[in-house]
Amino acid sequence: MKSGRRITYREAVREALREALVKDERVFLMGEDVGRYGGAYACSRGLLEEFGEDRIRDTPLSESAFVGAGIGAALGGMRPIVEIMTVNFSLLALDQIVNTAATLRHMSGGQFSVPLVIRMATGAGRQLAAQHSHSLECWYAHVPGLKVVSPATVQDARGMLWTALCDPDPVVIFEHANLYNDEGELPGDGDPAVDISRSAIRRAGNDVTLVGYGGSVKKALTAAERAASDGISCEVIDLRVLRPLDDATIITSIAKTHRAVIVDEGWRSGSLSAEISARIQEQSFFELDAPVTRVCSAEVPIPYPKHLEDAATPQVEGIVAAVRTVMRK
Amino acid sequence: MIEFRMPSLGADMEAGTLLEWLKKPGDAVKRGDIIAVVETQKAAMELEIFADGVIDRLLVKPGARVPVGDVMAIIRSSDTASVPAVKEPIRSTEPFGGLDASTVAPPSALPSSSAGQELRITPAARRRALELALEPASLLPGPDGIIGLQEVEAAGPGAMPTRAKGIANAEMRAAIAGAMARSNSEIPHYYVSSTIDVSRTMTWLAAENAKRSIADRLLYTVPMIRAVARALTKAPELNGRFIDGHFQPSTVVNLGIAIALRGGGLIAPAIIDVNRLSLDEIMQRLRDLVARVRGGRLRGSEMTEGTTTLTMLGEDTADWIMPIIYPPQTAIIGFGRVADRPWITEGRIISAKTVTVTVAGDHRVSDGRAAATFLNRLDQILQEPDTLC
């Protein structure tokens, strides 16, 4: 039995891409700068050299066109992985994703499905300013016909891609750009593929249920550590899957803790945290010992200066403060 | 602006320790709202405010020891007339009923707690309270005004009698002992006693209780309380307070009820304006007082508003008692146990349920005749239990 190994999130993504390209000849990668440049975030470095131009395809700077082409390829029997550089640019392909990819099974009466995987980087924190710092996972999680996942760990970055490719319907994978350099453990042996249906409890606790996804999970874990020195025991849930949401894990946790704090890098209004809050009060109303508290981005376009960008987005201090509030301390 | 001062909550209280504020600056308050909890030698007490307004400043921090009379908070009054916002020590010789029942926190539909406030209790806490058979409205909120799981757990079984800080029973007994010693030395007590046939009342009570559901049954204490309070209206020298060398009779009867604390000690909070209450209300008040005495959550007004006190030996105890007056009251009425005893009626010996009632009076204020008048009136009332309702 091989022991576990430590790799970066980026390396995990690349390994996943490579494994898929090797295992299934229908798989190919397309997107801006994925080939010659090796990927905007270096996730596909070396893949063009290994698999050639037919399988690693640089596209023009036209999201609507290449996502549409990907949909077409999927309809035609391929298993494309379309990389949209960031969620910010995906807005140009919303019509393709929402009106075509998500609806074709329904509109064709089940005759067609779109086995497309879309990968996008997301999130703020690198001073890329208002147009390049969105966290719009909630928009995609809103749409029936799509599955939406958010790997927050190296293991999930490694394992979610294959499961997504096996899915006959479109799956959108969000990779928070701040995670690429982070290192994590991979188990030594066994199939690295993981499910894309359940949330995971990353830290067990008794006093507060702390829910997060993507880049917020590690902040939540740090906050949980700080809260522990205050005598507050937090249970940290990594959502992993944003559509469909795994209510059961959250509700079970709240039955134990009676308090919830949700961390969401999206803007507060109409955010995924709002949906989760609604589900919590629907299903756990009588369990709650405090209102559900949310830590979200401020209702402003994400600023460029570092201190303002930090102030506008969820940080560990804010999460700890929310935990203390919900504990009435 | 109104100065809210530390009231005197006991005969020999010099200072109290502020345990917590239940309101914060900016909060609107109205007459009867409980705004703070203070600890005295005897218990943790809830302090009410007696004016409407908005909290302007809190001058004392929790944990601070505050001498009686010191200002604890400033309230911006919204009353247009100038109303004395705080319980001034009564200096006039006018009848004590100047502070009549309407200015005291009205006992709301029981169980009562923070008078007139909407209950802010979390769903989880409400459910837990139900599980523990605790009435949500009787729970003490946290400093933020919310009743959460921790407040319910603190009041539930397995919790020690809750005060914000535990007061050692030994300390309480020392306080009571001190007060009793002072009373005995300062107040010239006289004692007058009478044995009363209460068979009719006990028969009436059994019939009443047979009609009622089990949860509505009346303890025998209840008709006795009613009878005592009514009889006191005929003996005003036994119902009032002796302050600064003057007796101030009270127009209402606020009857202190001596309640035993678990682990020893006796405390006598008052049922305010007993004569206005129905028998059911008296039973509710009694039940609530016993629960709150055991839970350590009494109100300031209950400890200072008493105009006379009733102490009843329980069943299977003893036949009569010579009680000691709680200053600044001027009388105390003691009941021995109700028991079957030989009795003479119409020349024959029968068995009747009798009780020996002893009145202790302050000889500076009243004499044996007042006590005898009271006892006669009490006897009359207890022979006509139908009038007790």
Next chain:
Amino acid sequence: MLNVDFAALVKASLFSVAPDLEGEAIDPDVPFRDQFEFDSMDFLNFIIDLHRRTGIAVAEPDYSQLASLAGAVRYLKSQIDSQGAE
């Protein structure tokens, strides 16, 4: 009601009225008020709680039969048995 642990039931009612008794040894044959502080208000609350748990409304004349743990258990058993016999 077969196999009901009446003693446990009676104790549960006792503890709900006097929580500080939980964990203490209770002599089943000694009246409550001789063993620990248990006044008439406590007793009434105890009767009310028993009623809540069992549906049995103890009539006032029967109170003395429930003065001790053993007495209460005997009383409850006889009530249940007579109900079953109807």
